[in-house]
Amino acid sequence: MNSPYHINQNPHQGNRGLARAWHAAKISWCGLVYAFQQESAFRQELTLFVLLAPIAAVLPITLFEKALLVSSLMMVLVIELLNSSVEAAIDRISFDHHDLSKRTKDLGSAAVVLALLVAALVWAAVCIPLIL
Template identity: 70%
Template sequence: MTAPYNINQNPHKGNRGLTRAWHAAKNSWCGIVYAFEEESAFRQELVLLILLTPVALFLPVSPIEKCVLIVSLIMVLVVELLNSSVEAAIDRISFDHHDLSKRAKDFGSAAVMLALFVAVLLWLTICAPLVIHWQ
């Protein structure tokens, strides 16, 4: 037995299987392109990922540590995308100053700052022993 039709169901969510996955992938790519075109912080963090990924790959550390270093940079981009989505939703509602809008944007900004802090902490923790041994 199937569930009764829901009149509040999103009409854009009708795709199933590979069609749904294909549309999701296209939408995801569009999100990355928009972020690259519109968000300077995203571009800066992407440059960090592009520059530091080869560094992580060539460091004399374990494969899991290499993975942790790269994933920490990817997570900064993920949090930046979420922050940008909050900002876009708030701006769609209104450009007027409102305390709740400011709070939502500040929360997103704080999340990005914490993600950057985690990435820096991981890079320092994994790389510091290498620097100490070079001396």
């Protein structure tokens, strides 16, 4: 194929089935390890997850509510990973101050804060009735 769209073809694109799933799992694991080693915000949010997920498991609530509590915490981790990846891409381009780079990083940070607020609201909505 001499199409210009195949010049920088992904070397792993030929993987199929279980081989593709295995390679994807290894890449994902590497991303999680890197985030844990290099991203302090990810470690803080992971700590929050590790502390609160077992509490969700033992609360006297429905399975759906447990899933909602744990999912809200996982969403914080997902959005933090996405934010970190955007920041890494911006830093690869340049460490120089640029208004668009700042805006991009600020938007990613805002997404994380909103995810934390959603998690807090979900936990409050589920747990406050237990206290009252």
